[in-house]
Amino acid sequence: xxxxxxxxxxxxxxxxxxxxxxxxxxxxxxxxxxxxxxxxxxxxxxxxxxxxxxxxxxxxxxxxxxxxxxxxxxxxxxxxxxxxxxxxxxxxxxxxxxxxxxxxxxxxxxxxxxxxxxxxxxxxxxxxxxxxxxxxxxxxxxxxxxxxxxxxxxxxxxxxxxxxxxxxxxxxxxxxxxxxxxxxxxxxxxxxxxxxxxxxxxxxxxxxxxxxxxxxxxxxxxxxxxxxxxxxxxxxxxxxxxxxxxxxxxxxxxxxxxxxxxxxxxxxxxxxxxxxxxxxxxxxxxxxxxxxxxxxxxxxxxxxxxxxxxxxxxxxxxxxxxxxxxxxxxxxxxxxxxxxxxxxxxxxxxxxxxxxxxxxxxxxxxxxxxxxxxxxxxxxxxxxxxxxxxxxxxxxxxxxxxxxxxxxxxxxxxxxxxxxxxxxxxxxxxxxxxxxxxxxxxxxxxxxxxxxxxxxxxxxxxxxxxxxxxxxxxxxxxxxxxxx
Amino acid sequence: xxxxxxxxxxxxxxxxxxxxxxxxxxxxxxxxxxxxxxxxxxxxxxxxxxxxxxxxxxxxxxxxxxxxxxxxxxxxxxxxxxxxxxxxxxxxxxxxxxxxxxxxxxxxxxxxxxxxxxxxxxxxxxxxxxxxxxxxxxxxxxxxxxxxxxxxxxxxxxxxxxxxxxxxxxxxxxxxxxxxxxxxxxxxxxxxxxxxxxxxxxxxxxxxxxxxxxxxxxxxxxxxxxxxxxxxxxxxxxxxxxxxxxxxxxxxxxxxxxxxxxxxxxxxxxxxxxxxxxxxxxxxxxxxxxxxxxxxxxxxxxxxxxxxxxxxxxxxxxxxxxxxxxxxxxxxxxxxxxxxxxxxxxxxxxxxxxxxxxxxxxxxxxxxxxxxxxxxxxxx
Numbered sequence: 001x002x003x004x005x006x007x008x009x010x011x012x013x014x015x016x017x018x019x020x021x022x023x024x025x026x027x028x029x030x031x032x033x034x035x036x037x038x039x040x041x042x043x044x045x046x047x048x049x050x051x052x053x054x055x056x057x058x059x060x061x062x063x064x065x066x067x068x069x070x071x072x073x074x075x076x077x078x079x080x081x082x083x084x085x086x087x088x089x090x091x092x093x094x095x096x097x098x099x100x101x102x103x104x105x106x107x108x109x110x111x112x113x114x115x116x117x118x119x120x121x122x123x124x125x126x127x128x129x130x131x132x133x134x135x136x137x138x139x140x141x142x143x144x145x146x147x148x149x150x151x152x153x154x155x156x157x158x159x160x161x162x163x164x165x166x167x168x169x170x171x172x173x174x175x176x177x178x179x180x181x182x183x184x185x186x187x188x189x190x191x192x193x194x195x196x197x198x199x200x201x202x203x204x205x206x207x208x209x210x211x212x213x214x215x216x217x218x219x220x221x222x223x224x225x226x227x228x229x230x231x232x233x234x235x236x237x238x239x240x241x242x243x244x245x246x247x248x249x250x251x252x253x254x255x256x257x258x259x260x261x262x263x264x265x266x267x268x269x270x271x272x273x274x275x276x277x278x279x280x281x282x283x284x285x286x287x288x289x290x291x292x293x294x295x296x297x298x299x300x301x302x303x304x305x306x307x308x309x310x311x312x313x314x315x316x317x318x319x320x321x322x323x324x325x326x327x328x329x330x331x332x333x334x335x336x337x338x339x340x341x342x343x344x345x346x347x348x349x350x351x352x353x354x355x356x357x358x359x360x361x362x363x364x365x366x367x368x369x370x371x372x373x374x375x376x377x378x379x380x381x382x383x384x385x386x387x388x389x390x391x392x393x394x395x396x397x398x399x400x401x402x403x404x405x406x407x408x409x410x411x412x413x414x415x416x417x418x419x420x421x422x423x424x425x426x427x428x429x430x431x432x433x434x435x436x437x438x439x440x441x442x443x444x445x446x447x448x449x450x451x452x453x454x455x456x457x458x459x460x461x462x463x464x465x466x467x468x469x470x471x472x473x474x475x476x477x478x479x480x481x482x483x484x
Numbered sequence: 485x486x487x488x489x490x491x492x493x494x495x496x497x498x499x500x501x502x503x504x505x506x507x508x509x510x511x512x513x514x515x516x517x518x519x520x521x522x523x524x525x526x527x528x529x530x531x532x533x534x535x536x537x538x539x540x541x542x543x544x545x546x547x548x549x550x551x552x553x554x555x556x557x558x559x560x561x562x563x564x565x566x567x568x569x570x571x572x573x574x575x576x577x578x579x580x581x582x583x584x585x586x587x588x589x590x591x592x593x594x595x596x597x598x599x600x601x602x603x604x605x606x607x608x609x610x611x612x613x614x615x616x617x618x619x620x621x622x623x624x625x626x627x628x629x630x631x632x633x634x635x636x637x638x639x640x641x642x643x644x645x646x647x648x649x650x651x652x653x654x655x656x657x658x659x660x661x662x663x664x665x666x667x668x669x670x671x672x673x674x675x676x677x678x679x680x681x682x683x684x685x686x687x688x689x690x691x692x693x694x695x696x697x698x699x700x701x702x703x704x705x706x707x708x709x710x711x712x713x714x715x716x717x718x719x720x721x722x723x724x725x726x727x728x729x730x731x732x733x734x735x736x737x738x739x740x741x742x743x744x745x746x747x748x749x750x751x752x753x754x755x756x757x758x759x760x761x762x763x764x765x766x767x768x769x770x771x772x773x774x775x776x777x778x779x780x781x782x783x784x785x786x787x788x789x790x791x792x793x794x795x796x797x798x799x800x801x802x803x804x805x806x807x808x809x810x811x812x813x814x815x816x817x818x819x820x821x822x823x824x825x826x827x828x829x830x831x832x833x834x835x836x837x838x839x840x841x842x843x844x845x846x847x848x849x850x851x852x853x854x855x856x857x858x859x860x861x862x863x864x
Binding site for chain 2: 009012013016037040042043044045047048049053058061062064073075099102103119120121122124140142144145148149152163165166282283284286287290341342343344346347348350351352353354380386387388389409
């Protein structure tokens with residue numbers, strides 16, 4: 001027996017038993033519709049599908065505090081299966097919770113009202129069009145499998161989030177994802193050309209891929225970042241690029257974080273597009289590059305420039321001529337490339353009682369540095385915080401994304417959940433105060449929902465609510481997510 | 485740690501002490517491997533054959549660890565239904581290939597599987613396997629009646645070859661005869677124990693290991709057609725305290741050696757083949773290049789590799805796992821997924837796994853064992 005984590009054992013067992021009991025009719029109906037091998041209400045499945053990868057959920061797992069248990073899990077194998085599921089849910093007023101890779105970090109997936117979890121991962125077809133430079137992929141295709149396939153054929157999607165190994169094409173669209181190489185290739189919104197979505201009461205919206213179209217408001221955009229509250233993405237057609245001919249890796253140390261930002265701003269505004277730019281503050285430099293001597297107090301910047309050889313050389317010349325920091329060579333970049341998908345700390349530290357999370361936000365250049373300072377200070381002020389740090393991870397001619405990490409040990413009498421909420425409140429309030437956006441690429445989910453109105457305003461939120469009601473009049477699609 | 489120390493400097497001595505104490509105590513107590521895996525983002529799951537084929541999180545590495553954690557912590561009862569995800573695991577180490585902790589699900593859940601067996605909580609479909617292994621020492625029931633064949637090198641065919649693919653054993657013996665090596669077979673050959681390991685039947689595993697080692701002592705060297713046997717003998721036996729008295733090779737390893745020593749002239753074999761490696765060779769004992777080298781040494785053979793190969797091979801589950809006995813549907817789906825991948829590269833599959841040969845042939849694929857290709861090159 002594993003000892004010490006039995007806070008909610010009996011309660012959780014009770015919830016699971018109730019979920020299985022209350023799922024019998026839905027299970028029977030869905031088996032009739034889809035067949036036995038696509039539907040489950042087995043207790044192990046319900047327990048496993050109770051959460052996504054939101055870091056605070058690790059404490060919920062450890063403390064057996066998982067109160068969001070679905071009734072049924074289904075694995076559609078075709079768009080027609082998805083139509084049947086949505087039709088059934090609509091007719092019977094049963095909530096639906098779409099599930100991709102489960103890598104969301106904002107409780108965008110949390111089956112609060114029992115309901116049906118629709119796991120898309122049996123929809124895995126990939127179709128490459130080399131002439132048009134596009135790839136059509138089902139929603140359930142893992143990012144890494146798509147990228148490996150494209151690389152094998154001589155292409156890249158250029159969409160490399162840290163969650164590449166566990167996130168899916170459908171999930172990327174639903175959360176408006178972006179990847180580590182986005183400064184060159186763009187986010188998912190820049191890559192998406194065509195989309196297929198199933199919306200209540202079970203209609204297929206199919207928008208064919210075009211290089212551009214001027215046919216009214218772009219409905220593709222409606223579903224990018226919709227986080228499962230409007231419909232279920234079943235297929236997407238994405239832009240691809242030729243696999244880069246050459247890659248140049250550069251890294252620099254600067255006296256200050258601000259200095260690194262300024263050099264980067266000057267480089268990007270000249271039209272240079274490194275695929276990767278990452279600027280680490282002092283603490284994160286120590287965390288990731290502890291093995292480099294003599295950079296203890298100097299933030300490190302790493303860059304990857306890739307593409308056709310002559311273009312790469314030209315861009316590298318501009319970067320070297322503009323970035324006045326001390327050159328550190330390729331090794332820091334190689335180290336980052338080797339370790340960027342290694343995530344160990346989460347498992348180790350949560351089990352020791354430490355609470356941690358990441359918060360990614362963005363702002364225009366004029367606000368980036370104040371935003372950094374405000375958010376770091378706000379997080380540090382919360383009792384229990386031990387570490388607050390950041391790196392900048394995505395760049396645009398107009399601004400940048402800041403990716404904060406905080407870690408803490410809640411004081412006696414404070415639950416991990418209370419501590420976690422307080423840090424989020426402090427950070428989000430600071431972002432709103434400075435005038436940044438509360439999310440750059442993780443999305444809204446249930447954690448950021450309270451601050452959505454502050455960012456998009458009363459009228460904006462009202463419009464979003466009207467859209468939600470117009471498309472999902474019975475409120476079956478991921479109810480509660482984004483506060484909708 | 486430098487970054488944490490640096491960050492803590494600002495927080496004052498009492499905080500630093502509190503954190504250090506919590507950290508040290510936690511480290512001393514240690515975090516259970518099942519918990520570490522259950523809390524992990526599951527970056528390995530895209531490589532897990534059962535997960536990809538089923539689409540189910542419960543069949544993913546961290547999913548299985550979560551089920552194990554829920555059983556261990558008393559949320560889920562210790563019963564066959566709840567334990568099922570632990571037995572659908574192929575034991576193929578695909579998770580380990582991407583694990584930052586170097587864990588594999590079969591390794592970290594082994595103690596739980598032992599407990600499940602002790603509690604009579606094995607899935608009912610596996611009762612026959614336990615009976616076969618404990619009574620007959622053979623996976624498929626009573627051992628086939630066979631005469632012992634004398635030779636200077638022991639040939640361990642494996643349960644699956646003996647039961648389902650005896651022709652492969654004959655071809656293997658013919659091939660080695662061409663190199664002047666007479667293979668001996670023995671009626672006392674027993675199951676290697678890999679299934680017993682997956683079942684958590686440590687008593688049976690130890691019995692089978694002892695019997696296998698007794699047989700090995702009668703010879704100076706041994707080879708096997710079955711990659712799983714090579715892995716079990718060379719990796720699992722030492723882990724359980726059994727030292728091999730002699731070297732045990734997979735047929736491909738010895739073939740490569742005798743070919744390099746004897747410079748045999750091979751006929752041209754006009755085949756464009758795609759290679760399906762097996763996990764015990766590519767990840768277990770890390771010798772998958774041997775089969776590639778062999779194929780490349782045959783004139784006329786064009787070799788292509790699928791996307792997932794080498795250490796990252798997507799292997800399938802046949803008789804060399806428990807999946808075949810608990811979920812045939814999933815076995816088929818895994819194999820279909822692999823065939824889909826292989827077919828994008830070539831239509832003739834070559835493998836060093838008899839288990840894969842059987843499963844692929846059941847699905848109508850054009851598949852050869854490496855020994856069959858070698859036999860053709862030798863004009864047999």
